[in-house]
Amino acid sequence: MKKIVILTGAGMSAESGIKTFRGTDGLWEGHDIMEVASPEGYVANPELVLSFYNQRRKQLLGAAPNKAHFNLVQLEKNYDVEIITQNVDDLHERAGSTNVTHLHGELLKVQSSIDETIILDWKKDLVIGDFCSKNSQLRPYIVWFGEMVPMLEKAAKKVEKADILALIGTSMQVYPAAGLIDAVNLNTPIYFIDPNPAVSKSDFQNLSIIKEVASAGTNTLIRYLKDKNL
Numbered sequence: 001m002k003k004i005v006i007l008t009g010a011g012m013s014a015e016s017g018i019k020t021f022r023g024t025d026g027l028w029e030g031h032d033i034m035e036v037a038s039p040e041g042y043v044a045n046p047e048l049v050l051s052f053y054n055q056r057r058k059q060l061l062g063a064a065p066n067k068a069h070f071n072l073v074q075l076e077k078n079y080d081v082e083i084i085t086q087n088v089d090d091l092h093e094r095a096g097s098t099n100v101t102h103l104h105g106e107l108l109k110v111q112s113s114i115d116e117t118i119i120l121d122w123k124k125d126l127v128i129g130d131f132c133s134k135n136s137q138l139r140p141y142i143v144w145f146g147e148m149v150p151m152l153e154k155a156a157k158k159v160e161k162a163d164i165l166a167l168i169g170t171s172m173q174v175y176p177a178a179g180l181i182d183a184v185n186l187n188t189p190i191y192f193i194d195p196n197p198a199v200s201k202s203d204f205q206n207l208s209i210i211k212e213v214a215s216a217g218t219n220t221l222i223r224y225l226k227d228k229n230l
Contacts, residue, residue, distance in 0.1 A: 001078070001079060001080045002079055002080065002163040002164060002230065003079070003080040003081075003082065003161055003162055003163045003164070004075060004079045004080070004081050004082070004162065004163065004164045004165075004166060005082045005083075005084065005158050005159050005161075005162035005164070005165050005166070006072060006081065006082070006083045006084070006165075006166045006167075006168060007084045007085070007086070007159075007165070007166070007167050007168070007170060007180060007181075008083060008084070008085045008086065008087060008092070008168045008169060008170065008214075009085075009086045009087065009167075009168070009169045009170025009171065010086070010087060010169060010170070011168065011169020011170065011194055011195075011213070011214055012068055012069070012085070012087060012091075012168050012169040012170075012214050013063075013066070013087050013089055013091055013169075014169065014213070014214070015066040015067070015068065015213060015214060015215055016063045016064060016065060016066045016069075016089075016091055017059075017062075017063050018059065018060065018063055018087075018089055018091070019059075031052060033145065034145065035048065035049075036048065036049050036052040036053075037142070037144050037145055038144050038145045038146055039144055039146055039147065040146075041144075042139065042144070046128060046137075047128060049140070050125075050126050050127060050128065050139075050140070053107065053126065053140040053142065054125045054126060056088075056107055057107050057108065057122075057123070057125075060089050060090070060107050060108070061123065063089070063091065064091075064094070065091045065092075065094050065095035066091075066214070066215055067215035067218070067219075068168065068169075068213075068214035068215045068217070068218045069091050069092055069094075069095035069097070070095050070096070071215070071218035071219060071221075071222060072092070072095070072097055072218065073095050073096040073097055074222070075222065076097070076098065079164075081097070081098075081099060082099050082101070082158045082162075083097050083099060083100045083101065084100075084101045084103060084155045084158060084159070084180070085100060085101070085102055085103065086103050086104055086170060087102075087104070088102065088104055088105050088106055088107045088142060089106075089107060090106065090107070090108055101151055101154060101155055101158070102151065103143070103149055103151050103152065103155060104142065104143045104149070105140070105141045105142040105143045106141050106142075107140070107141075107142070108121060108122060108123055109121055109122055109141035110122040110126055110130075110138040110139065110140060110141050111132075111138065111139060111140075111141045112132035112133075112134060112136050112138060112139075113132075113136045113137045113138070113139050114132075114134060114136040115132065115134055115136070116150075118132045118133065118134065119141055120132070120138070122138075122141075126138060126139075126140065152180075155180055156180055156183040157183075159180050159181070159183040159184050160183050160184070160185065162184060162185070162188055163188065163230075164188065164189050164191070164225070164230060165181070165184050165188055165189070165190045165191070166190075166191045166192075166193065166221060167181070167190070167191070167192045167193065167194075168193045168194070168214050168217065168218065169193065169194055169213075169214045170194070171194075171198050172192075172198055172199060181204065186205060187205070187206060188206065189206045189208070189230065190204055190206055190207045190208070191207075191208050191210060191221055191224070192207060192208070192209045192210065193210045193212060193214060193217030193218065193220075193221060194210075194211070194217070195211055195212060195213050196211075197209050197211060208224070210224075
């Protein structure tokens with residue numbers, strides 16, 4: 001069974017009503033990125049940061065997987081599917097995908113501020129005074145700017161083993177995640193699904209661009225794989 005590794009970004013969840021990470025103005029839901037997605041921002045105003053993620057968590061709990069998520073589940077019937085996502089939502093899992101690696105953390109989890117191995121499932125508001133078992137404030141389980149991406153090495157090893165690589169709804173502009181494509185083997189076919197792709201066919205060998213949103217693009221991908229008997 002061939003291995004398909006799929007890297008997904010904000011465009012994957014956009015059709016579920018989950019807003020993209022940031023707009024062209026550099027803001028995320030009206031906030032400067034560094035105010036709500038950096039260790040410095042958290043130290044400067046922890047109440048603001050916790051409130052921000054509480055709102056994102058509520059938004060996520062009211063959302064549902066879209067057609068693109070379910071299309072990737074269907075691929076598991078014929079392929080060994082590994083999903084690496086830059087998204088912090090759980091829509092892949094709710095759709096039924098069985099092998100998902102989250103590069104940037106998960107909204108529905110929190111972690112200890114002093115012991116990164118203490119990670120808890122969390123669906124309610126997180127407030128000042130919510131402590132872990134070591135009496136330390138819990139924080140969002142999110143990889144902020146300036147922090148190490150603990151799952152990056154694991155993700156790169158998955159990409160190295162891919163027989164097929166698909167990129168869906170990601171700008172491929174945010175590092176270090178964008179560098180994962182460099183780990184793919186030279187002859188591995190690459191499919192890039194995005195209505196406004198930030199790459200061209202000349203950028204990578206064996207690259208096919210599908211200029212569609214995630215739901216339509218994954219339909220096209222499934223058809224391509226079938227037609228090419230991949």
